[in-house]
Amino acid sequence: MLQKNLQSPYRSNADIRYLSLARCNLERVPPVFDQRDTNGRPLRQTVEYLTLYGNNFKDISAPGVQYDIMLNATDVVETHLEYAKFGEKSIWSTGFQYTTFAVLREFDLRACSIEFINGLIFKGMPNLEALYLGENNIKYIHGKAFVGLNNLIHLDLSRNKAYDKNGGLTSVTMESADLFERMSKLRSLDLSFTEMGRNVRVLSGLGKEFQRLSLCGSKVRSVPEKALSGTSMKYLDISGNYGILENSNILAGLEDTLEILYANEVGFEHFHYLYKFSKLEVLKLTNNEVMLITKRVVASLTSLKVLDLERNRFGSWIPPIFSTMPNLRFLSLKDNNLNLISAEIIDDIANISYVSLSGNNVVCNCHSREFIDLAARNDNEQKQTLIDLSIHTDNNTLKAIDYHIAESEFNSMIELRANISTICDTEKCKKYYVDRDHRFLIIDYDIHSYVCFHEYKNRFMSFINVKTCKDWQRSLEKVRNLDTSTNLVLLLTLPTTLLLLLLIIFIYRRKFGYFFVTMRNSATLSLISRTDINEEGKIYNYDVFVSYCNGDRNWMLDHLLPHLETECSVSVCLHERDFQVGLSILENIVSCMDRSRTIMLVISKQFLRSQWCQFEMHLAQHRLLETRREDLILVLLEEIPRSLRPTTLHYLMLTKTYIVWPKVSSEQTVFWKRLKKSLVVQQRKYKNTTLA
Missing domain, CATH: 3.80.10 (Leucine-rich repeat, LRR (right-handed beta-alpha superhelix))
Structure with a gap:
């Protein structure tokens, strides 16, 4: 045929x-x-x-x-x-x-x-x-x-x-x-x-004339050291080879020749690999781990025209970054971690022809609206132009060598982009932004893609629905210029409220005072170790620890102490006699209470006015609850009205049988008998011998 x-x-x-x-x-x-x-x-x-x-x-x-x-x-x-x-x-x-x-x-x-x-x-x-x-x-x-x-x-x-x-x-x-x-x-x-x-070793044999290599999706983890350094590499695609930059320096020696680099999904994190790549025009780094771009590196990329960082982890930056690249015309930060658009960020991208910021978790502010308005104004005033890459045409070579997909890929995005000039009133945009010389256009505008989170309204909303910065300023001016009547109400309300608060504090001053004392004592008690808990068979040094205030010292020495130690043969622990020199007061109180069978509180109005006495009363209750003991004797030297009783004392008086010192001498005999009986009962509860 x-x-x-x-x-x-x-x-x-x-x-x-x-x-x-x-x-x-x-x-x-x-x-x-x-x-x-x-x-x-x-x-x-x-x-x-x-x-x-x-x-x-x-x-x-x-x-x-x-x-x-x-x-x-x-x-x-x-x-x-x-x-x-x-x-x-x-x-x-x-x-x-x-x-x-x-x-x-x-x-x-x-x-x-x-x-x-x-x-x-x-x-x-x-x-x-x-x-x-x-x-x-x-x-x-x-x-x-x-x-x-x-x-x-x-x-x-x-x-x-x-x-x-x-x-x-x-x-x-x-x-x-x-x-x-x-x-x-x-x-x-x-x-x-x-x-x-392992066949990547063959790359070391590429000659000086070599310019174009695609390793996309070739499952290459590393290449021989400086394998491509002897070439004239212009176009390089290493996409899909995760870790290739971390495991080998494949870009070494290409600083003066490389023009287009595709490195998608390679685990790219650090821009230091690209330092001084002065001829690089297209850099596509989608689906990587870029979080930070250093000013030193980007300033060395003097020929870069296209930077695609879609789906990375790049966040809000401190300008200037992108404005240091004089030829940058296309920037995509789509689907990154950008959370704030500031006036400085807008200024940093002012001279880039095409930008994309969609898909970021942006918090609403007036500059997010300003970003959209400026782009809409620019769509109305300027014509879009395509990106011209420095692809060297040689009539004696194959068309496949001269052609690269980069130019058609990014120019197709430009040709298909939506004109958004209608979303902002032309005259209003011109009036608001007459002094702003920004020329960027948005590549991928969609009302559902450019959304931000409004903190006050607690919902997402489109950039275009956010207040403009001038509207924000007017709102602030309204707040600052409240009318006289509103100011007068505020001036009258605040002093009245303050006086009412002071009156409440004065009326309930005792309760407030007791509250703060209780809080302080509770905080102190929380620091006390719970390891020294009474156990059955413990040896006690004293029969009774007596807590009293200095104002009741005479009654203590003249009546209580002689009766207990002489007539009842009870060993008594007193702070002024038995506290160990060198220890803190707190340590002595805790130690003496733990080494005494019974705790006796000698209550008077003066006792309740003493902070140390109130602390000993709190501590007594705390230790008894902690050790599950009932060994507490309350002695009231005088009747304490309900209004003067702290909560702790009131609780103890409701749950404990207490004894009152009689003023009539004929009744004092009964007082001593009842007190002695109580102490004798406490002694019989324990079989251990007192060491005092």
Whole structure:
């Protein structure tokens, strides 16, 4: 059929430059290149562009093939013997392997199910400039596979899915580390979505003319140190290789050449990798971990025009940052951690042509509204222009080398953006912002994307519904200029309220005083250790600890002490006699109470006016509750009216039987009998002997 078409009298006499055998269900390349056209010239001498796209050149395993590991002689690297044997027996390429193509410039072998690339199969294509081997199943490439391609400029090995003998995905095996070294004119290499594994060592063989590399999605964690430093790299895509920057310095040596860098989803955190990349024009870092941008680094990016930081962790910054990059025209901070838009931030992005701040958790303020209004005003007054990147056009090279997706990607966003000039009244915007020389436009405005959280209203609202800064100022002026009647009400209300408060404090001064004393004592008691709790069988030093005030000292020494120690044979602990010198008063009180069987409180009006006495009363109650003891005796030297009783005393008087000192001498005998009986009962409760 091909020969018939070549010899057809209806075909022109022009040479056949384009030959397509795409999707012909071929299982091997047919040997048709010696067939001649009407001029008598064979195809191998005229064809410049040849495509075999979409055929099925899958090699079939020969019976009895053994699987093993060998070391090849050209480079110490593990090679599967399976691949070496298949390489020798691979027959899909026999139709052109021994044919010389005099003028062939481009050869398309994409999507042909190719598994093995033999050595020297392209040696008859000395003028080939572009070789497309993408979308295959290449699992092995011979160390001399590309020998003879001395003029090759672009090599496509993208989207290859290699499968092992068990059907699992595996990385392609490249036999030699110097696979690309012989191609001195190679300028472009596409390895995107082809699992490289340890084969990244071949990158060290890229030459001085090399400019363009894509490792997107190649599962590369690291590359050899300064592997690309000997190239003239302009376009580099390392997206999808998480940790590649942390584990290797792949950017080393590219400071003076790199123009476009795509590094999405690589775990990028720190901008110090990009210091002094003075020719970098496009930087795409989406889906990374950027939190901070240092002024020192961005100031060195003097040629940067596009900065895409979408879906990072970048928050509100302290300007100037972006204004230090004189050529920046496109900035995306979409879906970051920006929580505040300030006047300084707006000034920092004033001269950037296109910005995106959507998807951030912004707190509403008047500057968020100002950001929208300024962009709407600019949409009304200026025309959008596309971004012009410094892509170097060389008529003698392939278009694929000159083209990069970056320019069309970001310019498409600009062309599709919505004009928002109608959301702000033109005259109002001009009047409000007449003195603001900001020229930015919003790339992705949507009323549902540009929302902020209003703290006072406790809900989210659109930027455009927030008050303008001038409205905020007017509201503040209204507050400052309250009318005279309102001020008079405030002036009258505040003194009246204050007087009422003072009156309440005066009336209930005793209760307030007692409250503060109680709080202080409670705080002190909370510091006391609870480890010294009375246990059964404890030895006591005293029978009774007596708490009294200094005003009742005479009664204590003249009446109580002689009666207890002489007539009742009771050992008494008194603070002025038995407190240990050198310890704090608090420590002595606690210690003496714990070493006494019974606590006796001698209550009088003077006792209640003493802060130390009140503290001892609180402590007595606290310790008794803590140790679950009932050993407390209340002695009232006089009747205490209810109005004078603190809460603690009132509670004790309600829960304890107390005894009152009689003023009539004839009744004092009964008093002493009752008191002695109470002490004797307490002594009998404990079998231990007093040590005092």
